[in-house]
Amino acid sequence: MPDLATITGGFVDAFTITNILYILLGVMLGQIIAAIPGLGTVMALAIAIPFTLAMPTLTAVAFLISISKGGTVGGAVSAILLNTPGSAEAVATTFDGYPMAQKGEAGKAMKYSLYYSIFGDVSSDIILILVAAPLALIALQMGPIEICALMILAFTVVSGLVGDSIFKGFVAVGIGFLFASVGLDPGYGVPRFTFGEFELYDGLPLGPLALGMLAVSEIIRQISKASKTSSGEATLQPLKADNQKVTMKELLANKYVALRALVVGTVIGAIPGLGSSTAGMLSYAFAKQAAKDPEAFGTGDPRGIAASETANSAVVGANLIPLLTLGIPGNIGAALLVSAFIIHGVQPGPLLFETQGRLVYGLFAAMLIANVANLLVGQFCMRLWAKVVTAPATVVFPSALIICSTGMYIITGGLTGVLFMSAAALGGYAMSSLGYPFVAFIVAFILTPQLEGALVQAVAITDGNIWALFSHPIAIALLLMSVGLFAYLMVPRGKKKKVVAADD
Amino acid sequence: MTIERFLGGITVLCGVLLLLYGIPAHVQEVETAIMSPRVFPQIAAWLFVVAGTVQFFFVKSKLKLPTRREFIRVLVVCALILAMTYLMDKFGYLVGAVSMMAVIMYMVYERRPLWLGIAIVIVPIAIWILFVIVLKRPLP
Numbered sequence: 001m002p003d004l005a006t007i008t009g010g011f012v013d014a015f016t017i018t019n020i021l022y023i024l025l026g027v028m029l030g031q032i033i034a035a036i037p038g039l040g041t042v043m044a045l046a047i048a049i050p051f052t053l054a055m056p057t058l059t060a061v062a063f064l065i066s067i068s069k070g071g072t073v074g075g076a077v078s079a080i081l082l083n084t085p086g087s088a089e090a091v092a093t094t095f096d097g098y099p100m101a102q103k104g105e106a107g108k109a110m111k112y113s114l115y116y117s118i119f120g121d122v123s124s125d126i127i128l129i130l131v132a133a134p135l136a137l138i139a140l141q142m143g144p145i146e147i148c149a150l151m152i153l154a155f156t157v158v159s160g161l162v163g164d165s166i167f168k169g170f171v172a173v174g175i176g177f178l179f180a181s182v183g184l185d186p187g188y189g190v191p192r193f194t195f196g197e198f199e200l201y202d203g204l205p206l207g208p209l210a211l212g213m214l215a216v217s218e219i220i221r222q223i224s225k226a227s228k229t230s231s232g233e234a235t236l237q238p239l240k241a242d243n244q245k246v247t248m249k250e251l252l253a254n255k256y257v258a259l260r261a262l263v264v265g266t267v268i269g270a271i272p273g274l275g276s277s278t279a280g281m282l283s284y285a286f287a288k289q290a291a292k293d294p295e296a297f298g299t300g301d302p303r304g305i306a307a308s309e310t311a312n313s314a315v316v317g318a319n320l321i322p323l324l325t326l327g328i329p330g331n332i333g334a335a336l337l338v339s340a341f342i343i344h345g346v347q348p349g350p351l352l353f354e355t356q357g358r359l360v361y362g363l364f365a366a367m368l369i370a371n372v373a374n375l376l377v378g379q380f381c382m383r384l385w386a387k388v389v390t391a392p393a394t395v396v397f398p399s400a401l402i403i404c405s406t407g408m409y410i411i412t413g414g415l416t417g418v419l420f421m422s423a424a425a426l427g428g429y430a431m432s433s434l435g436y437p438f439v440a441f442i443v444a445f446i447l448t449p450q451l452e453g454a455l456v457q458a459v460a461i462t463d464g465n466i467w468a469l470f471s472h473p474i475a476i477a478l479l480l481m482s483v484g485l486f487a488y489l490m491v492p493r494g495k496k497k498k499v500v501a502a503d504d
Numbered sequence: 505m506t507i508e509r510f511l512g513g514i515t516v517l518c519g520v521l522l523l524l525y526g527i528p529a530h531v532q533e534v535e536t537a538i539m540s541p542r543v544f545p546q547i548a549a550w551l552f553v554v555a556g557t558v559q560f561f562f563v564k565s566k567l568k569l570p571t572r573r574e575f576i577r578v579l580v581v582c583a584l585i586l587a588m589t590y591l592m593d594k595f596g597y598l599v600g601a602v603s604m605m606a607v608i609m610y611m612v613y614e615r616r617p618l619w620l621g622i623a624i625v626i627v628p629i630a631i632w633i634l635f636v637i638v639l640k641r642p643l644p
Binding site for chain 1: 511515519530537543544547548554555556558559563566569573578579586590592597601604605609612614619623627634641
């Protein structure tokens with residue numbers, strides 16, 4: 001466990017004027033970009049990563065996490081005003097947010113979404129801060145056999161819960177293994193699939209691959225869909241000044257809904273593969289199911305907003321639990337954060353608390369500052385964002401594309417990175433069009449070096465004897481969980497409803 | 505043949521090709537290794553074979569494929585990104601960026617002068633200022 005000096009040192013590091021200003025800027029960018037339909041938090045992160053190159057590590061990570069937090073608030077703006085969620089996580093917010101706006105209570109709905117978002121965000125951050133270090137300590141006690149079993153479980157979860165078929169998920173994981181194999185073999189330095197190109201000896205670069213697959217593929221999809229009729233006009237619900245305030249009594253009236261949503265968001269966020277939109281939808285479904293008057297949901301009931309916004313915001317903090325303690329990115333946003341960490345020379349995982357404890361606690365402090373900034377910016381700027389959401393997609397997407405391309409040119413120092421990014425974008429577009437979850441691919445690509453290292457150690461320790469596994473009960477339990485999950489997912493679709501989180 | 509069958513077949517074929525040719529030809533074997541450098545590519549190849557077979561026989565198609573027009577436009581945008589980078593290298597950032605934005609604006613049917621001005625002129629200049637002057641990262 002990090003000592004008190006490390007913890008306080010981290011908090012002191014975060015409280016500098018530069019960091020606070022970048023956090024403020026990050027929150028504003030996150031709110032604006034996520035408010036624009038079609039862009040969302042992931043796009044905001046992707047656009048911002050190149051700008052963090054010139055920043056110190058803590059500032060860069062704080063800036064990115066602030067964007068992520070701002071995004072959960074911003075996504076609700078267009079969900080409420082246009083009935084079109086700015087980001088996927090705000091889908092459930094449209095169910096009651098838009099009807100409230102139609103009743104002339106758009107301002108009130110946005111305030112509800114802001115306050116419940118902040119509640120979910122702060123609470124899950126506190127949970128993260130409390131559980132991350134002890135969990136990392138437990139993770140450090142795990143040997144290579146347990147790590148292998150854990151990774152197998154992570155791949156099963158990601159393959160099974162993201163996308164529409166677990167087998168397509170396995171294919172995506174296989175592609176991730178294959179792409180991660182390119183370069184020198186970590187054990188013996190033997191080149192694999194390098195085709196004599198020295199540039200490939202270090203392996204395929206994560207930055208262009210992640211940016212291309214996760215962000216640029218979506219941008220080019222949107223550009224390809226443009227038609228003569230899509231002129232980008234939008235109709236906004238009027239904001240009435242006299243109908244905006246939300247009292248504490250009104251907020252507390254939905255306290256149980258918000259608490260339940262917090263639990264849903266935190267649990268979903270901590271499971272790799274799931275994310276904000278799943279949390280929002282599930283929480284909304286639970287709230288409706290538990291209500292005495294479920295018919296009120298969908299007609300402009302604040303409980304719907306409380307359920308959706310608290311849960312989708314609670315995912316942001318909880319999502320860092322597997323990332324910081326095990327090095328497993330939970331969703332697309334977390335995968336982009338990993339690439340940002342790696343660009344700055346930081347390897348997420350349980351060792352992070354020992355080697356970079358001050359940075360981790362600096363990040364925690366930055367997250368708390370970002371929550372305050374999120375509240376303040378949301379409080380004063382919501383009306384302004386309501387104007388921003390009318391920006392035409394015909395300008396927004398090409399602008400995002402040029403920022404990503406320029407950023408990649410700078411990160412990789414030339415044409416090669418842009419070439420990789422374009423190829424990855426094309427690959428990401430093909431995978432998502434054909435129903436292969438590219439999140440599973442990215443997670444496999446990121447985790448393969450770690451898995452390969454652990455597997456080599458495990459084989460060395462056991463001398464290749466499979467029966468030695470039985471002296472590792474944790475590994476056995478994790479493998480049984482993988483088998484159980486696989487069997488559960490094999491039940492035909494008609495008999496159970498499956499959670500689809502492709503947007504996460 | 506459904507699209508899922510086609511994709512399943514292609515996946516199996518890729519797996520078999522990797523096992524029979526790709527891995528032996530492009531990953532050297534180390535006889536004394538604790539774990540061969542070929543193990544991970546082989547795991548990937550077997551995943552392709554097994555999952556592809558199941559996909560071929562059991563996965564039901566729910567896919568809505570992009571139209572041919574959409575696909576061609578995707579390829580054009582990717583080519584434009586590369587062309588922009590080439591132009592950037594040869595003639596400078598602003599030439600590349602402005603050209604790409606102009607072509608994309610034409611592609612997305614944006615004809616309003618104000619938005620055209622913002623996208624083609626202001627956005628590239630703003631990005632140049634942000635990277636070169638504010639962040640001090642050199643652009644060609």
